[in-house]
Amino acid sequence: MVTDMNFLDMQIMWNRLIAVTGEQAKTLIRTAFSTIVRECEDISAGVFDLRGRMIAQAVTGTPGHINSMAESVKHFIARFPLDTMKEGDAYITNDPWMGTGHLNDFVITTPAFHKGRLVALFSCTSHLMDVGGMGVSTEADDVHMEGLYIPILKLIDRGQVDEVLMEIIKANSRLPVETEGDVYSLVACNETGARALSKMMDEFELESIDALADFVLTRSEDAVRKSIAALPKGSWSYGMVTDGYDDPIELAAQLTVSDNGIHVDFAGTSQSIRKGINVPLSYTTAYSVFGLGCVVAPDVPNNAGSLLPFTISAPAGTILNAIKPAPVASRHVIGQMLPDVVFGCLRQALPDRVPAEGASALWNVTVRGRHKTDAAEEKPFALSITMNGGTGARPTKDGLSATAFPSGVHGTQVEIAEIQAPIVVWKKELRIGSGGNGRMRGGDGQVVEMSGRDGTAFDLLASFDRVVYPARGAQGGDDGAAGAIRLKSGKPIRAKGVTRIDADDRLILLTPGGGGLGDATH
Structure with a gap:
């Protein structure tokens, strides 16, 4: 049981952790080359515990980046186990199915050390203007036509940049200088966060942030579940027709509120197509849970705990669960409609809140x-x-x-x-x-x-x-x-x-x- 003094300490450290991620994000925005990052703040930044759970995120950032990045760190840990990580390492991917939905978003994850001990991971995402191929258009037939595809790889090994990988990245961009600059901007973003976390741990005399992570995530999950408990129970359906490409696209959802949480099932949605408006499930999930959070628990900070009561499913092969190598460059065209689809379901149960x-x-x-x-x-x-x-x-x-x-x-x-x-x-x-x-x-x-x-x-x-x-x-x-x-x-x-x-x-x-x-x- 947390004592009153421990509770107060935890709340202070929680707020401090959010400030750490804010400092992390500001570094990315201030050093980025891409205008959409520097001027429009099309980014995400967050800190994760050693189980890959997002503890805190920067207030700045898009739901499509943040809520998909919230799951991507687990993929990095699976590829590079914690016991192999060293100080000065950094990992990179733009895999749409393990990252944020299309190739122009690079995700970099960095292990954070304190007094020589691995204590957390920092991750960040930003949109790069050009990674080759057909770019952010709807015209590719598959993801390989859309640009350079980077699996989860080690970008920096104990402080040494993989120059071969960096040369490949630059050679596949029409804007090599800007692209290289944006990659280093992402690296600097995480390094800033790691330094700020170590300083915070010194200040609060912490050897680990595991207890803080458990406190943050448990409190957040409990708060969301309390809000869900006050909702009417049942299922509601809603549909939307969007322009599509040659033919309209139908989005269908059934939302169920139960004692276990809220589930949204997109069965009945149109199949994926041979144009780049398909959506990986990670991006579908990201915007769907954002819509739920806006109505159900808008005051609860966004983290792995607050997201846990929300679950999303879509049949494989539909436009909301496109299977590799489907083209996905313009996944936002469909994906950003999903909060409205979720709202349509919730409006029937909560007409005065949507x-x-x-x-x-x-x-x-x-x-x-x-x-x-x-x-x-x-x-x-x-x-x-x-x-x-x-x-x-x-x-x-x-x-x-x-x-x-x-x-x-x-x-x-x-x-x-x-x-x-x-x-x-x-x-x-x-x-x-x-x-x-x-x-x-x-x-x-x-x-x-x-x-x-x-x-x-x-x-x-x-x-x-x-x-x-x-x-x-x-x-x-x-x-x-x-x-x-x-x-x-x-x-x-x-x-x-x-x-x-x-x-x-x-x-x-x-x-x-x-x-x-x-x-x-x-």
Whole structure:
């Protein structure tokens, strides 16, 4: 039994551990080369015990990264047992099925030592702009076409970088300098966390963090289970149709609340397809449990304990449990819809706690091309400009406009985008009235118009959704406006696929609005 003084000490150390992971994350953000990391904070960072359980995570980070990384460390331990780990080691992978769902996310895990003894592991993830292949597009037929595939390997051995592995990574990127810099940024991130943890252990005179880990995870799990115990018991189903690629995709879920926890089963969902919008189960799980946590236990810190009462299943071979080597580069297009699917189930049991559907999936404007430098040489460029539409109306408030929920990343600033690539953003403004009407209105999307600069054409790697099937209103609220994508020239353009944007043309995007909630007349 924990005494009052021990309880207080544990709470202080718990908060300190969250601060350690915050310091870890800040290092990654400040040293990253990728704009989507440095400006938009598309990362995750966390500390794990020696059983591979995530004890704490940085507040900054996306659910798709954090909640899939929460399981990935166990894969690292299985490949490199604890008794083989040495000070100065670091391990790397971008395996979509063991990491965060696609090849552009690198995961690095580092053993942390204190006074010569292994005490924890730090892990972090960030999005690298280019890892070769077809990149973050929908067009590959399998994962091997999408870029460089790195199994779980040792990147650094007792402080010595595997130069052969690093040369392979650089050689398979159109942006080798930036890619190498981002890898070292991830390494520095974990090293910062390990140093901060050792300092904390000195301060609190700790030889191990095992007792602290047990305290954190037990308290978190108990808090979530207490919230679940207060919920009505039963099963509820919900379905959603998304744009898909050539044909619509059906997402089906049955959510069951029982004394054992909450389980979501995606049986009935469409099969995987030969385009890169398939989702590995790790990413499906990550966004599904995030949706559950938002409604069921929003005040409980996210860790292995708080995630334990939530379980997710999807039949193998469906688009939500794509089997290797399915193409998965744009897995966010489907995966980020899943909180809305989970909300749809929960709304039937908890009508006063759940928002309407929103734009959900990020509208990332991913561009790639070559432009002439002052030296008249052609230099490759690649950039993802992050934006989104409106969120669904909330039970007591309107939805948020131009906000990336559920991903949580920041929108890319126009000035930063124009510095990083030869493009001009001619317009970026709210799409007034695009949110669905209701007792509470859905959030508005935005209107963006952009083109190449100084005669530069570029390729658009489009992966946009909610163009055919908009966010639906709930409880009598109206649907949000559908998204739209077009060229100023009037030439047709697909919402998914690779399109050449000519130097004299302009790309126009209208991002979707969120659904309204409740009857506006009442």
